[in-house]
Amino acid sequence: MDKLPPKQQVLLLLEQCLQTGIRGRLAEVVKHARNEIERKDEFTDAFYRQASIDVSDPAYPGLVFKVAKHKRRWVFRYTPVGAKSTKQQTLGYFPEMSVAQARAAWHEVKYPHSDVLQEPITTFSVNQLIEHYLIYAQQYRKEWRAERRLLERFLGDRYGHHDVSEVDTKVIGRILAAVEQRALDAGHQGQRAKESALTLLRHLFDVARGKSEYLAQGAPWIDADLANPCEGLSVERQSQSAAPLFAGDVGRYLKALVGLPINEDVKGLLMLQLNLLCPFSWLCKLEWQHIDWRRQCIALPNEQGRLNWLPLSSSALQFLENRKRQQRGTQPWVFSALKHHHKPMPARYPSELLASLKQHLQLPDQFTATQICQFGHSWLEQQGSVLAKTGLPISDAHFQLLDQRQLVAAAEQWHQYLTNLRQSS
Numbered sequence: 001m002d003k004l005p006p007k008q009q010v011l012l013l014l015e016q017c018l019q020t021g022i023r024g025r026l027a028e029v030v031k032h033a034r035n036e037i038e039r040k041d042e043f044t045d046a047f048y049r050q051a052s053i054d055v056s057d058p059a060y061p062g063l064v065f066k067v068a069k070h071k072r073r074w075v076f077r078y079t080p081v082g083a084k085s086t087k088q089q090t091l092g093y094f095p096e097m098s099v100a101q102a103r104a105a106w107h108e109v110k111y112p113h114s115d116v117l118q119e120p121i122t123t124f125s126v127n128q129l130i131e132h133y134l135i136y137a138q139q140y141r142k143e144w145r146a147e148r149r150l151l152e153r154f155l156g157d158r159y160g161h162h163d164v165s166e167v168d169t170k171v172i173g174r175i176l177a178a179v180e181q182r183a184l185d186a187g188h189q190g191q192r193a194k195e196s197a198l199t200l201l202r203h204l205f206d207v208a209r210g211k212s213e214y215l216a217q218g219a220p221w222i223d224a225d226l227a228n229p230c231e232g233l234s235v236e237r238q239s240q241s242a243a244p245l246f247a248g249d250v251g252r253y254l255k256a257l258v259g260l261p262i263n264e265d266v267k268g269l270l271m272l273q274l275n276l277l278c279p280f281s282w283l284c285k286l287e288w289q290h291i292d293w294r295r296q297c298i299a300l301p302n303e304q305g306r307l308n309w310l311p312l313s314s315s316a317l318q319f320l321e322n323r324k325r326q327q328r329g330t331q332p333w334v335f336s337a338l339k340h341h342h343k344p345m346p347a348r349y350p351s352e353l354l355a356s357l358k359q360h361l362q363l364p365d366q367f368t369a370t371q372i373c374q375f376g377h378s379w380l381e382q383q384g385s386v387l388a389k390t391g392l393p394i395s396d397a398h399f400q401l402l403d404q405r406q407l408v409a410a411a412e413q414w415h416q417y418l419t420n421l422r423q424s425s
Contacts, residue, residue, distance in 0.1 A: 029161055045099050056165050061223040063106045065094070074102040076109050079227040086227040098336045104135065110225070124222050126167065127160040132221050133204050147200055154178055155198070164208070164222050169400040170230050172201060184355070184365055194235045202230035249363050251425030254418060256357055268319065269335050269350050273369060275415055277376040277392050280350045280369050286334040291320060295406050299338075308393035311407035313415035319386070376414065385410045 017030050018367070048065055051072075055065040062077045074091040091097065091105040130151050137144035154175045159167060176194045183193035194312050205228040206212045210220030257271055269283050276283075282300060292299050295316055298310040323334065335345040351369070358367050373392075381388035387410045392400050394407070 032333050051324040060106050061165050061226050123163045126162050127156055129164050130156050130207055168229050189368055195293035198235055245255045245371050247421055252361055255420045255425045256361055266349050266353050276310050277373045281347045284345045295404050307396040309399040310393050313411040315415050
C-alpha cells in the first residue's frame with residue numbers, strides 16, 4: 001500500500017471498511033466519503049430506489065425524499081419569510097419524478113424568479129459549523145468556553161459528521177434530553193440546563209444563517225433559507241413549588257450524610273449547605289476571613305463588594321471551629337480542593353456527591369441543592385421565622401438593623417428541625 005498514491009490508499013481503506021459488512025448509517029458515511037473522493041454522485045435513482053428511510057440531499061437544502069409504506073415522494077421544506085415554523089411542499093412522486101426532475105423542481109420553487117441554474121450549496125458538516133461558530137464566539141461571547149464544551153460534547157460527538165441540513169427538531173430534542181439528564185446526574189437543575197442549551201443552539205443556527213445581530217466572518221456559512229431547527233421548541237418552566245421536597249426525603253438524605261463512609265471534606269460541605277440553605281458555589285468560595293466569630297455569622301461579599309450575611313447555629317459554628325483547628329491556618333479556604341489545597345474546592349465535587357446519594361437513596365429527580373434551599377425557606381416561612389422575612393442571604397442593610405441574637409436563634413430552630421428529621425427517618 002505504501003507504493004500507492006495517498007488518494008488510492010484512502011480509497012482502498014474505505015473499500016476494506018465496506019467489505020467488513022458494516023451497515024446502516026456507518027456504511028452510508030463511508031460510501032459518501034468514497035464517492036466524494038471519486039467525485040461520484042451517490043444520490044442517484046438507484047440509491048433512492050433502495051432507500052428505506054427519509055433522505056435529505058445536502059447539496060440541495062430543503063429537498064427531502066420521503067419514504068412511506070406505499071408511496072415515495074419528493075418534498076421541499078422551507079420557512080416562509082417572517083414565520084417561525086417550517087412548511088413543506090410536495091414536488092412529485094418517485095419513480096415518476098426522477099432525481100434530475102426533482103432537483104429541477106427544487107430550483108423552480110427555491111428560485112422562482114431566476115432563469116439561471118443556481119449552484120447548489122456544498123455540504124457543510126456539523127463539525128465545520130461548530131468550528132466556525134467557536135471562532136465567532138471567542139470574539140463576541142463571554143461564555144464561549146462553556147459553549148464549546150456543550151457543543152462538542154452533545155452536538156459534535158454525536159452528529160459531527162452529519163450534514164447541517166440533517167439536524168432537525170428531533171435531533172435538537174434528543175440533544176436537550178441528553179443535556180437535561182447529565183445535569184440531573186450531576187445534581188443540577190435539568191430545566192435550567194435545557195433552557196441554556198436551547199438558547200445556545202438557536203443562536204448557533206441564527207449566526208450560521210447570517211441572521212444574528214453580530215455578523216460573523218464569512219456568514220452565512222449555510223443556506224440562509226434553511227429553517228432553524230430550534231424554532232418552535234421551548235422548555236416548559238416549572239414553578240419552584242410544582243415539585244416540592246418531602247421532609248422524609250430530607251431526613252433520609254441527612255441521615256445518609258452522617259452515616260455513610262464518604263469523603264469528610266465534601267460531606268462537611270453538604271451538611272453545612274443544609275444548615276445554611278445556600279448554594280454549593282458560595283461555600284466553595286468561603287474563606288476563613290469571611291467568618292465573623294463574634295457575631296456567629298458568615299459575611300460573604302457579592303460581586304459589588306457588598307456583604308451578604310448568613311447566621312450560624314451553634315452546631316455549624318462548632319463544625320467550623322474544629323475544621324479551622326485541623327487545618328492549623330495553612331489554607332485560606334474553608335473547603336479547599338482535595339489535591340491542590342491552595343485552590344478552592346470545585347463546585348462539581350459536592351454536586352456529584354449529591355447526585356450519587358440521590359441515586360443511592362432513590363430520591364426524586366428534583367432533589368437538588370436549589371430545592372433543598374427552597375424546602376428550608378418554605379419551612380421558615382411557615383414558622384414565621386425572622387429569616388423568612390429577611391430572606392437568605394441577609395443583605396448588609398437589613399443585617400445592621402436586626403438583633404443578631406434573633407438571627408442565631410432562628411438558625412438554631414432550623415438546625416433542631418433537621419435533627420428531628422434525621423432521628424425520625
